[in-house]
Structures are given as structure tokens and as C-alpha cells.
Amino acid sequence: MVVPLPHQRFGLDPVPELSDLQKNGPLHEYDTEPGLDGRKQWLVTGYDEIREILSDVTRFSSMRPVDDESERAWLPGILQSYDPPDHTRLRGTVTRANTVRRIEVLRPVAEEIVEECLDDLEDMGSPVDFVRNAAWPIPALIACDLLGVPRDDQYELSRMFRESRESRIPRQRNLSGLGIVNYARKLTARNRVEPGDGMIGGIVRDHGDDVTDDELAGLAEGIMIGAVEQLASQLAIAALLLVTHPAQMALLRERPELANSAAEEVLRYASIVETPSPRTALVDVSIGGRTIRAGDVLTCSLLAVNRARGEGFDITRENTEHIAFGHGIHHCIGAPLTRLQLRVALPALVRRFPTLRLAVPEEELRFKPGRPAPFAVEELPVEW
Numbered sequence: 001m002v003v004p005l006p007h008q009r010f011g012l013d014p015v016p017e018l019s020d021l022q023k024n025g026p027l028h029e030y031d032t033e034p035g036l037d038g039r040k041q042w043l044v045t046g047y048d049e050i051r052e053i054l055s056d057v058t059r060f061s062s063m064r065p066v067d068d069e070s071e072r073a074w075l076p077g078i079l080q081s082y083d084p085p086d087h088t089r090l091r092g093t094v095t096r097a098n099t100v101r102r103i104e105v106l107r108p109v110a111e112e113i114v115e116e117c118l119d120d121l122e123d124m125g126s127p128v129d130f131v132r133n134a135a136w137p138i139p140a141l142i143a144c145d146l147l148g149v150p151r152d153d154q155y156e157l158s159r160m161f162r163e164s165r166e167s168r169i170p171r172q173r174n175l176s177g178l179g180i181v182n183y184a185r186k187l188t189a190r191n192r193v194e195p196g197d198g199m200i201g202g203i204v205r206d207h208g209d210d211v212t213d214d215e216l217a218g219l220a221e222g223i224m225i226g227a228v229e230q231l232a233s234q235l236a237i238a239a240l241l242l243v244t245h246p247a248q249m250a251l252l253r254e255r256p257e258l259a260n261s262a263a264e265e266v267l268r269y270a271s272i273v274e275t276p277s278p279r280t281a282l283v284d285v286s287i288g289g290r291t292i293r294a295g296d297v298l299t300c301s302l303l304a305v306n307r308a309r310g311e312g313f314d315i316t317r318e319n320t321e322h323i324a325f326g327h328g329i330h331h332c333i334g335a336p337l338t339r340l341q342l343r344v345a346l347p348a349l350v351r352r353f354p355t356l357r358l359a360v361p362e363e364e365l366r367f368k369p370g371r372p373a374p375f376a377v378e379e380l381p382v383e384w
Contacts, residue, residue, distance in 0.1 A: 055328035126383035127359035139231030148198015233376035263342035268322035
């Protein structure tokens, strides 16, 4: 598989070609994918230009261009596949459950889950794969609690999360993925009859018939599959950054009050979602000194602009104004949950495992390019 330039990395770092492009201007003609009938492809590497494009829903659409609407792969409930007014309606159903205040209520549960998973990690003894045994179960269990998945179902569902993405057996991946989809539909059907305390039950109580069964199931599936995968990738990369920057890890252990700034620096530096969904120009527009024609497709490099906002990995960095969660109406709805997970898990990790380190040479680590999934490390063997 050919990896497009915005997703190419040298380890955790963007390849030099991406940085070189950025120095030459904010917009670049770029053939990101063939077969769009002459529509130009643009790579956007300017901070201000990206914010302008992502915030302007009158001139740019997040829906993939097609010649015939019947060809569009419609994903009910997946917010990235909607434009206003449907996006406004659907996002409004989940906003209340994902506010900073509502997510903060999950902190005691998140702390308990983190400690239990780190207990399990310690019991296994080193060396151990951090991805499989911590980075996947922690966000899976936290997301289950957010959605309102009964405790009796959470560990089995957590296993299916991991296997649907990590299993090397295709049949097992497919069966686990199908199991998640089926469970999401059962969960939404159950909440239609008797709304629970989780996010799905809250949507049913607050919005009822404003959300279809397919959209409600799609929202649950999106969190169960997409959001958990992003949270797992983020946590594993965060652990990798700490163990490969031991001075920063020691600083966080000595000053746990740096948890918030450490989380923001991980988000900025890693930028595991390297580009949001491409935007299609709806009208002719001038931006960054270039003329964009209606139908042209723009790919915004969050990785390029985030890395340009500070050299090196520094958990004391402040006010970087990164856009790791995107910008505008499609700003990641899961941002508060991601921040909570990092703010809880990272101080606990360095406190519980003060000598944590890689169990293999760094150059032996294998990474998954972030297309279409988030950038991730396949395995993270650690010891202490």
C-alpha cells in the first residue's frame, strides 16, 4: 500500500519532505488520490489556512465528492459523514454527554480502571506488551462506562475491541467487528425500551424520535470502534513518548501537577490523526494566495502544523494552540474523554512504574500509518 505524504513518518516524526513543503507556502497542488475526474488535490500545511477551511461549512464540505449520490457510502450516525443541517442535529444529541463537566464525572471510574489495568500489568511481570495489555483495555472499559454498557458485558466487549483491530487472524478480526456491531444494535434497542444512565440512554431520553434507530446504533458503533481505537493509539504513543524521553518521564513523576500540560504536549507532538476527512470546495475560493475551484479536494495536515508550533517534546510547554482535535463544527466530540484518559493514566503510569523503559531497541518498533485509522505503534514491549 502506498502511503500518501501527509501520513508518512520517520518513527514518530513527519518526513522531511512534509516540512520542506510547509516552508514553501501554505497550499500545494498534490495528487492525494487518483480518479476524481480532473478535480485538483491540494495539501494544506498552513495553520491559519487550515483553521479557515475547517471552520467554513458554507464553502467547504466534509462529504466525499461523488458523481452520483447513489455511490456515496452512507454511514448513519458517523458525524464526519454529515454536513449541516443533519450534522448540527445529530451532533446536538451527543454534545451534552461529552461536555468537559459531564466527562469529569467519569474521573473516579477512569482512575479505578487505570489502577486495575496497571495492577494486571504488574502481575504479568516484565517484559510485556503495553499496547495489548494496557492501551486497549483502559480506553475500552472507560468508553463502555460512558455508553452505559453493563459491567457484566464490558470485559468481553473490550476483548472484541482489541481483536477487531489487533488480531492477525482475518476471520477473528471480522467476527469481533461483527460482534461489536451486533452488540451496539442490541444496546440501542435495549435503551429504546428502557433508557439507561449512559450516553445512549441519555440520547433516547433527551431526543427520542429525533434520532433514528440506525443513527443511534451508528453513534454507538462509532464510539465502540473508532473512538476506542483512537484512545488506544493515543495512550500507547503517549507511553512511548515518555519512555523515550526519560527526563520528561521523571519530571512528570516528580510533578504530577503537570498532567494537563503533558497531555496537551502528547496530543500536539504525536498528532495521531494526521489529517481530518478531506474537504471539498463547494464554490471557487481564494485562500493562501491560491485559487481553489469548486470540486477541488483539500487535505489538511494537522501533523505538519502541530509540529511547527514547538521544537522537541516538552511537557512544560504552554499555550501551543494545537489543532490535534481538528477545528470548527467537526472538532472531535471525544476531546474531553481523550484528555481525561491521558490526565489520569500518564501520572499513574510513571508513579507505578518509575523505571519503565523499552524492552527492545527503539528502531525495532513497527508503526501503522494513519490511513484510515489513527497512527499507532503495533506493539510496545516494556520492562521495569
